[in-house]
Amino acid sequence: MIVDLANTTTSKVSRRIISLREQGGVIALGRVLTLVVVTKSGLEEEAIEAANLASCEHPCRIIVLADAGAVAPTRLDAQIRVGGDAGASEVIVLRGYGELAAESESLVAALLLPDAPIVVWWPHGAPDNACQTSIGRIAHRRITDSANEADPQRALANIRRTYQAGDTDLAWTRLTNWRIQLAAVLDQAGGSPITAVTVEGACDSPSTILLAAWLHRALNAPVTIVADPAGTGIRGVRLSRASGDIQLSRPGLTVAELTQPGQPTQRVSLPRRTLQACLAEELRRLDPDEVFGETVRSLGTATDHPDSPVIVTGSAGPGRDRDRSSLITV
Template identity: 80%
Template sequence: MIVDLPNTTTSNVSKRIQSLRAQGGVIALGRVLTLVVITKSGLEEEAIEAANEASREHPCRIIVLAAGSPEEPTRLDAQIRVGGDAGASEVIVLRGFGELAEESESLVAALLLPDAPIVAWWPNGAPENASETSIGRIAHRRITDSANEIDPQRALENIRDTYRAGDTDFAWTRLTNWRIKLAAVLDQAGSSPVTAVAVEGASDSPSTILLGAWLRQALEVPVTIVPGPVGTGIRGVQLTLTSGEIRLLRPGLSVAELTQPGQPAQRISLPRRSLRDCLAEELRRLDPDEVFGDTVRSLATSKMHQVSLHEQGILDLEAFGVPA
């Protein structure tokens, strides 16, 4: 069921939700959190679809702030989606125009679930400082996606410079399966120490940079980033041990090949993660991701706030004949 409320107020939206519940009990109870999605009008449907799918695992109230044009007369259009149009949740889409086009806590305050955690998600157009935005200040977790930004590397640098406990980024969430596989491989390697690491991935991929930083911090060895074609994500990791080399290579989108000294090559499932998978994982935890915090802050090796990652030797493009 979809109910449109043009030129309305959040108070009227709240009353209509209560009315729908009284009429048919169509609104799911037992919701565990409020997910606030901050985006622009016309870009919201992909995020709503992912949130609906994730809500089947984490029942929640989804509030979408889909900013309209600030040049139009000030008004608020709303839409309530329940039942089959809202997964295991209820979806409230707020389209603000004019003075209401700006992200604001006042737009969502009357619609937040009482005594429930708040998760803020910017699927695109991440703010300069998520924790200092109107919504970010009231959220327990703040999710961005640096890979969706115009300059992904600059977006990652910005997260490094403004990081606060509770921040996370889908560039990190997409690494979960890689980190699990690599941790298992290293565990099987036993006492043979790792002496060097090479990570091959797209030069525009913040996930590539974060994986290299995580491995460098965890293993305390030099890590080299081998840049691949733009838009391809992570392609592979090579671990140099005193006993030989371990390679985990994913040439396609879902299957990787693992080669280890003295063992036959293995084909293992390592699919690229969907938006739904990433969101569902982040909604499983409401405490700060300390490993992400340590990893993203480790990118800063200078007291200067605007140090390029190229200058840190993490993404050494010039070493591979590619101009920085």
């Protein structure tokens, strides 16, 4: 069921939700949190679809603040989605015009679930300082997606500069399966220690940079990022040691190959994660992600220290080296 309310107020929206519950009991109860999605009008549907699917695991109230244009006359249009149009949640879409186009705590205050945690997600257009925005200040978790920004590396550097406990980024969440596989390999690997690490991935992928930073912190070994300008996402990781290299590579989109000395090549399921899966993982935990915090704060040492332990090169192919200064290093 979809109910449209033109030129309305949040108090009227709240009363209409109560009326819908009294009439049909179609609103999911037992909700565990309020998810506030801050985006632009026209870009909200993908985020709503992912949030609806994630709500099957985490029943919640979804409030979407869609910037419909600051130059238009000030007004607020709303849409309430319940039942089959809202997964296991209820969706409230607020399209603000004029002075109501900017995100504001006052727009959502009357619609927040009482005594429930608040998570805010910027699928596009991450703010300069998520923790200091009007809604970010009242949120328990703040989710951005640097991969969706016009300059992903600059967005990642901005997160490093402004990081506060409770901040996270979906570029990190996309690494969960990579980190699980690499941690399992390292737990089982015997012999000599890791002396160097090579990470190959897209040259503009913040996930590549975060994985390199995490491996450097975990192994205390120098890391080289082989930036592939023709690819997308992470292609592979090589762990170098005197007793033989360990390599985890993903030539396609779903299956990776694990190569270790003295063992046959293993095929490992390592599919690219969907937006829904990443969002569901972040909604699963409401405490600060300390590992992400430590990793993202470690970025940028190449600009702070000339002898950085992480080096960024061009593609492994000849004639495709890139200027190191054009890339974020860690």
